[in-house]
Amino acid sequence: MTGEHGxxxxxxxxxxxxxCLDDLTGxxxxxxxxxxxxxxTAYVSDVPLTExxxxxxxxxxEDLAWLExxxxxxxxIVEAVARSAPTAPVRLVTVYHDDAxxxxxxxxxxxxxxxxxxxxxxxxxxGVKAYAVQVPAQPxxxxxxxxxxxxxxxxxxxxxxxxxxxxEEMWRTAAAQAEKLHDALTGIAAASTRHRVQDxxxxxxxxxxxxxxxxxxxxxxxxxxxxxxxDMTDLEVEITGPWAPYSFTALPGEAAHDDSVxx
Numbered sequence: 368m369t370g371e372h373g374x375x376x377x378x379x380x381x382x383x384x385x386x387c388l389d390d391l392t393g394x395x396x397x398x399x400x401x402x403x404x405x406x407x408t409a410y411v412s413d414v415p416l417t418e419x420x421x422x423x424x425x426x427x428x429e430d431l432a433w434l435e436x437x438x439x440x441x442x443x444i445v446e447a448v449a450r451s452a453p454t455a456p457v458r459l460v461t462v463y464h465d466d467a468x469x470x471x472x473x474x475x476x477x478x479x480x481x482x483x484x485x486x487x488x489x490x491x492x493x494g495v496k497a498y499a500v501q502v503p504a505q506p507x508x509x510x511x512x513x514x515x516x517x518x519x520x521x522x523x524x525x526x527x528x529x530x531x532x533x534x535e536e537m538w539r540t541a542a543a544q545a546e547k548l549h550d551a552l553t554g555i556a557a558a559s560t561r562h563r564v565q566d567x568x569x570x571x572x573x574x575x576x577x578x579x580x581x582x583x584x585x586x587x588x589x590x591x592x593x594x595x596x597x598d599m600t601d602l603e604v605e606i607t608g609p610w611a612p613y614s615f616t617a618l619p620g621e622a623a624h625d626d627s628v629x630x
Contacts, residue, residue, distance in 0.1 A: 373462040374402075374469055375414045377444045378454050378611070381406050381484050385451040394440040395419070402466050404473035407480055410448055411469060419462050428460070442611075449611035453488040455480055456613050479618045487616060490557055490583050491609035493592060496570070497548060497578035497602040499541030541602060545578040548600045555592045556582035560614050574603065581614035 375394055384401050391399040393412040402409040417423060427433045438459055445456045463469050473480070553559040564576040584592045589609065596606050 371416060372413045373416055373419050374465055375412045375419065376457045376461045376463060376469060376472075377410045377412075377441060378448050378456045379473070379480050379484075380408050380410075380448060380452040380454050381481065382408065382452065384408055384410075386447060391444060391447055392440070393444050394437050399444055402469050402473070404470045405477060407473045407477065409469050409473060410444060411466075414462065419460070424460065424462070445611045445613075449491075453484045454611050455483045455487070455616040456611050476618055483616050483618065486558075487583065487612040489586050490612065491586065491589070492612045492614055493556075493582045493584050493589070493596075493606065493608035494610070495548070495552060495578065495580045495582065495596050496565075496576055496605040496607070497545050497600065498570075498572055498574035498605070499538070499545075499577045500574045500603045541575075541577045544600050544602050548596070548602065548604075549578055549580050551595055551599060552580065552582055552592065555588055555595060556584050558583040558615050562614075577602065583612055583615045584609075 375397070377393065377399070383403070388399050388401070393399045395412070395414050395418060397412040397414055399410055399412055402411055418427065427437075441459050445454065448454050449456075463472070549559070549561065559580060559582045562579045562581060564579045567573055567575070570576055582592065593606055596604055
């Protein structure tokens, strides 16, 4: 990167900007502007390399408070843009050397961006997380029992095996319900993907997560989608959204991105 600033990229849309940028504050409290190239518009901010250069950024990405603040600012801009036009969000903390490099991206991936933007037009992303509330986080240790011909230790092991078998059966039931729910929601959605289930430390829930799905849903079918997600399973379901289509706008050759720190 050259000079004292890099160019932070939030998202790409088709056509001229359809929203006022004056009230938008992006990452590092920087104003948002646009770079237009052909049919495409990139939403960007100029950011200091003292914070977003290669070495400072490597350190900053290990600072959870910094990462969360940056993610919230990033998503705030993406969501504002997505309310005005079909939007292709860009991966969190994508920084280019200068405007010329952003223009080069828009030229080289022009047809890919247009394909992605056509796919997400009039559609939004919904998240569905399902928790197996009937499965205890840790199986309770059974009380030893005694009886004719049965030692206390043997009785304990028998009860322990029975408890573990019961827990495994509940897990299988919950997993089958999650699979059925995902298949049903996929039937309504235009596209779907499953993210890794979150550890309780990340989800903030004691109950184990058995589904962490993202679904691209036509605006006209959102009520139907939400009703199905709420009503078809005994699992405890958490619905989030609608969001800009973060999980469905990776360009060919890129991995799908899930910048979910602040969501």
